[in-house]
Amino acid sequence: MAQLISPQALTRQREFVGMSVTQLAKAVGVTSRAVRHWEAGTRTVGDRSFGRLLDVLGCDAQDLTGHEPGTETLTDLRRAAGMSAEEAAYALRGGRTTQGLNVSAEKIRDLESGRKIRGWAWRSPEALAQVVRLLAQMYGVPDRLVMDAWHRSRPQDPLPVLPEPPPRQMSTEHLAVWQALNERQRTYLTCIFVQDQEVEKDQWRKRHAGEMRQPAILWRRMTMALSAPHSIVGYTTLQERLRQAGVHDPGAGSSMAALERRHLLRTYRDWVYIDGLGEVLRTRVEMTRRGRAAARAGLGITRETGPPAPLLSQWLWKIMIRVARAGERGVDGSLAGRGPHYLAVGQSPDGRTPSRGFIVLRHPDRATYGPYRWFLTDSGRRHVIDYLDAYRTMYPDIDTEGVEEILH
Template identity: 70%
Template structure:
């Protein structure tokens, strides 16, 4: 994409009015030169431009913010515009009110199990467990059609029973939710010792189904930290490597943290990592084990955003971190 093409696409973006974007400004922006125009001195304006560039280049906000800070270290930190708060939509509430009590109970229990599975996957990721695609773990067993004294109750059935809903009407309730696009049902057979192959029903929440359940139950989607800040998990890793200083951290740093943080890595195979840590030999050493060290970008990130992290994660100890870079 040429600078002329980039400028043309940016000019069509909402919020580009008054910025007089042209190819020359894009070239100045990329090469670390001063961009002419009084509006370009505002951190809020720079944040708006960074957001628009992320849309044009089809990358996360953090990628543009990191590149911006590396190539334009003298600029004030861009302040990204806030995301719109997610309010329950009228469509979601209408879909909820169209359900009868039993169907609402089913949707509620399936949603609760979906959220529990999501939290389990999050904890497994933090612990460094092997990544499983969502297409696997979001597909949950609803019912195994065999005597309960042999196979017991599934987790969703247990939730339903606690709500006073028992097994009669499973097929009709599931079918009603599926017709409305709130869940997807899968039917197969599973082998049970002593019984052979028995029928089984699995269910998966659709995005619309989760939106309807969140709206009706008043469950807010867990907010991610604002770009370019890290999750608490990744922030702890960066702090650990920074505190190690010239000694470095064991190269077997566990989990998927390096995919998100390390030079030359990528969390998804498409977008680059943050580049805040690097695996190398210690200074002056040419052989032996590789260790993790903080990069210049990592140091700048800590220095620039330390107060924001302290407000965002008050339970994470950052005492004395300023002295490390003094």
């Protein structure tokens, strides 16, 4: 199987790393003539050579193919991992859960090209789910990225159904830490944990809305107490929580020290200026991961695992519905927040993992100038149609009435 690349992109990447045609050919293990053909566009690059090119040039597949993140097919994922169809088949055959599929290079190519795959086992949703999981591990990408690529490669097929992640088990170790605390220490840890989670949610809200936010090293450290009369400075938010919980002298003394000795929190002391008082000693507190885990165990709170792959979080689903409802009009190009980093073609949430490729910024149909607007891509439209019922169950508060008529 051959890989289509941009000849100009290959030349640009080679010159960027300061290699001659001869040096690149030697590093990849081909002849100089082959490299010249690649750069002239008269020959295509084989799978194995393509993987070596990525390693030698230190670039991503998109840098050579011109494919934008969020448009990957199953073939793109395999080649970006530097694997041939034969190598992918060999790796899949080694999986305990896929041995009955009789995987071959031919079946890998059939899977990637959308052709029918021979064998009854390939019709099993459970077996296909295992293929998705193993492909994600082989290619070093999240499950949802394989699911999106599967959708693009086989648009007429129903998607494999991945099992929902099991709920996280409560740690007996952290529960034992909680049980070793006395009632007052548990009250302190609970109040600090509740405020820590509220601050964290507020930071997530700001992040998703594109607002200015502080680094975690700052917002994790919450003011516990001020060394000044309460009649003048009042009580901090944490002290008010403790008072409502029945602690009437909420200071930063022995209970805090006991929690710090158990590595459940850290305390910091500095000086702040207060009008009329001058410099006042301030005590701040920060929960450790161990502290949060102990509080969750003691309070019976399990961490959310998020929606099952390939479904979206609630805030991303809101954006999708907004764009879907806009139809042919599209949504104003100034769509705020970090949503486009997760959803838009050509974007990435972390600079490494491609976006979902569900929305795209472009001119409206039949327009060649004017403002750009956000529209659903074919993948995005298919995703909404395929999973609309699932989202309605997961997020019943989001109004999706009439979306089917708009998309059809």
